[in-house]
Amino acid sequence: MSKPIPVGISARHVHVTREHLDILFGKGYQLTVKKDLSQPGQFASEEQVDLVTEKGAFKKVRILGPERKQTQVEIALTDALKLGIKPPVRDSGDVKGSPGLTIVGPKGEIKLAEGVIAACRHIHMTPADAAEYGVKDKDIVKARCDGERGLIFDNVLIRVSDKFKLECHLDTDEGNAAKIGTGGTIELIK
Incomplete structure (x- = not known):
């Protein structure tokens, strides 16, 4: 995990x-x-x-x-x-x-x-984060969120830059579908 x-x-x-x-x-x-x-x-x-x-x-x-x-x-x-x-x-x-x-x-x-x-769902990462998660810029991954309406998001874009802070961005439709809000967490699945 x-x-x-x-x-x-x-x-x-x-x-x-x-x-x-x-x-x-x-x-x-x-x-x-x-x-x-x-x-x-x-x-x-x-x-x-x-x-x-x-x-x-x-x-x-x-x-x-x-x-x-x-x-x-x-x-x-x-x-x-x-x-x-x-x-x-x-x-x-x-x-x-x-x-x-x-x-x-x-x-x-x-x-x-x-x-x-x-906007496509995406995860902002620093180069150090990308190394830790074993991914690179422009990779497409899956991400899982748990909870009452937990689900797995396909086609999640990885965006790597030293100007970024680790965070997954979802739009309001995606957040509502998964019943997740700002401050929640997801788990990266390769």
Whole structure:
């Protein structure tokens, strides 16, 4: 049995570029840290935007910082039903060919041609963690969670960087299916 891995549940959120932040909130606007996230240097900002499609909308969706090289919206597949879109399940940053939507801020809006994904479940690890668990970056593994609705997750992506902290990221649909929340743990199965 391997050492338990902490879980973080990821709700719908937006990552924005400097250019898009200027359009949404005004030239030179800086994100305000609301709460630091588990991954070093990452934070939930005070700033929120609306996500809009022809079929639906979500109000007050949090922007996560810091700014990114490309704007990306991460939603759960249940969220996609309300928006009437079909996002692919992908690793963060892989948005090519994904659906778009409109992001509305207090000063302007962005019409994304692509950029909406359902993030694939993944485990962040340092190189030392990867060595301990016997895995490498981009490996695909299984992970088990116990409990009342315990289950085994297939197709869990390993992401290794010295900038990461050990944590498994699941979206809200996955967390609800397993009845696990932030602070719970999973066990890596190769």
